[in-house]
Amino acid sequence: MSESGVTTKGQTTLPKAVRQALGLSPGDRLRYVILDDGQVRLMRTVPVAGLAGMLRREGQEPLSLQDMDRAVAEGARGE
Numbered sequence: 001m002s003e004s005g006v007t008t009k010g011q012t013t014l015p016k017a018v019r020q021a022l023g024l025s026p027g028d029r030l031r032y033v034i035l036d037d038g039q040v041r042l043m044r045t046v047p048v049a050g051l052a053g054m055l056r057r058e059g060q061e062p063l064s065l066q067d068m069d070r071a072v073a074e075g076a077r078g079e
Contacts, residue, residue: 018042 002015014024022044024030033041056062063071 002017004012004015006012018024022030022042024044029045031043031045033043035041
């Protein structure tokens, strides 16, 4: 178990084990999620640019915006 102190300015240093577990590097951003029972979940945020190509499939051509709009409209109509 790791722990750290809090300064008078509300700052803390994340222990090395926590930084490693989250895969953090200098400049990364964190998100704090406060749960109903008072626990706090700490997560590394992923920049939107990091999502580029995430859904790419080998051998599958990318869809145009018109194709995507058509698929959404068909799904909304239940086709």
